[in-house]
Amino acid sequence: MAFNLTWQAPKPTFPSLPPNITRTFIPTASGPLELLSATTSTLTRKTPLFFIHGGFGSAAVWLEYMTYFSQNGIPCYALSLRGHGNSWYPSFLRMLYWTTKRTLASDLVAGIEHVQELESGKRGEPVEVILVGHSSGGGLSQLILSEGSVKVKALVLMGAIPCFRSLDPWFSIRMLWHAWHPKSPLSSTKLVKNVFFGKSMPIEKVQAFEKLLSPYESLLWPIGMFRPFVNVHNILQGIVDWGTSDRVMVLGGENDKLVTMSIMRRVAGTYRSAFGDLVESKKIEAESKGLRTQGEDNFGKGVTHATIPSAGHHTQNDEPWVVGAKKILSFYEQL
Structure with missing residues (x-):
């Protein structure tokens, strides 16, 4: 078996993009972010x-979603954190041992502030984004809202690290099988498919997806989420303009091995309970409705919970990706 491991920062490649998508860079004190x-x-x-x-x-894992939503009239942005995509790369050791979840959260805050300022300038009025966070990026999304770093219009958690803790306390050991390299569990095409995708994903598409993966990763990012790391009540108060709509969406793949359906149900329940507390105490102005059902999806009490049949962890890149995109569009339209 061939292992796709490297200890060197990659050289910028700037691969071509679909005609509807452009690449710019956000300057930060540490380095440029794609x-x-x-x-x-x-x-x-x-x-x-x-x-x-x-x-x-990286930002490129969202290309299909960005194309789909922009074709439905919605402006879209995707950020590459440091050490990912075509953003600046820390050295292997600096990324592995000194890049914490809060370090990466600072990149996310910089990206959101940049986009909100850009969109507000275009429209001549304040504009908040709908934040869509996947996996550990969903963990960062919850962290910055919990700490009051930004305000957003709504929050979509896609296969996100749960608000109560990370998934597996042995993860940091399992991902260091090959000379303490964090990409060990993703070191072959077969492993990438098994971890990230459902059974129907063609191996050729998995190989194309592998080219989007960063060569190494922060160890402190997942470790920083092993224990409960956010306050759900604070997260909900970081979301504006509640009214009568749901403002949180919990979305997962039916065959996600990392964030299972049972975990997603628990996440949705945790947010609904906190939402009810905040409405009752009048800390947010919203209407706490009983649960209501629309087709397969479960709406109500501020939270939409939906599942993508047959999809794995990378729902936005798996074969049924458009099913998830349509569910998010439905969520968007009820805001």
């Missing part, structure tokens, strides 16, 4: 979607 944008003069909706990837990901 920002992909899907915005045109034909976009008809005000609230932008802001996508953030998980471990080993």
